[in-house]
Amino acid sequence: MEQVELEKIIDAHGEHLLRMAFFYLRDREMAKDIVQDVFISFYTSSNYEERGTLRAYLTKLTVNRCKDYLRSWPFRNLLFTHDWVETIHTQQDSLILNEERMELAITILKLPMKYREIIIFYYYEEYKIREIAAFLGLSENTVKARMVKARKLLKEKLKSEDWEVLSSE
Structure with missing residues (x-):
């Protein structure tokens, strides 16, 4: 040929x-x-x-x-290795997310009390704005205003980092 x-x-x-x-x-x-x-x-x-x-x-x-x-064996070995490496990455990703959650919690704890309590009640305790207002003896509009300010403060403090935990939640 x-x-x-x-x-x-x-x-x-x-x-x-x-x-x-x-x-x-x-x-x-x-x-x-x-x-x-x-x-x-x-x-x-x-x-x-x-x-x-x-x-x-x-x-x-x-x-x-x-x-x-x-x-063939090389293909089966490749599958095994790939699954194993994915498991390692999954564990590493989990550790990264846990570390980011911890840093986020520390940053929240550094907020002034009037903003910190709003974030904790809303995101961690999952109370509604109306319920938070009743707990704290504030109007709903005051709670909403503090929520906006708390988010702004968090955003400023966390600005320099790429947060996977925030993108998935």
């Missing part, structure tokens, strides 16, 4: 085979490796006979290589 002929075959079928491999593997780089391996195998072997279409033959080779890879 000539080099020019192989290039035409790659141009004609490469994108289709790459999509097919990606559907099986869900990994673009591994799909590229499989398709490259299929073309090398096709180029070096003389097993192809003109019984059907070349596209069908190359597709069958690609599918078989993908299935072989999915049954």
Whole structure:
């Protein structure tokens, strides 16, 4: 087989085979490796006979290589490693969120009492504005005004940090 002929075959079928491999593997780089391996195998072997279409033959080779890879130890090891690494990241993320919650709590505790109590009652104890007003003997409008001021103060104090805990809650 000539080099020019192989290039035409790659141009004609490469994108289709790459999509097919990606559907099986869900990994673009591994799909590229499989398709490259299929073309090398096709180029070096003389097993192809003109019984059907070349596209069908190359597709069958690609599918078989993908299935072989999915049954292989490197793939299973990769899955195991990926799951393990995700678990580590999940634990690290949990630690980061806990640390951020602690820093947020410390920052809230540094607010003046009239703002701190509003934040604590509203966000931590989950009381409604009306209930907070009744507890503190204030009007609802005063509680709302203090809530706005408390949020503004917190925002200023926490401005320099990127807070994951605040983005998810």
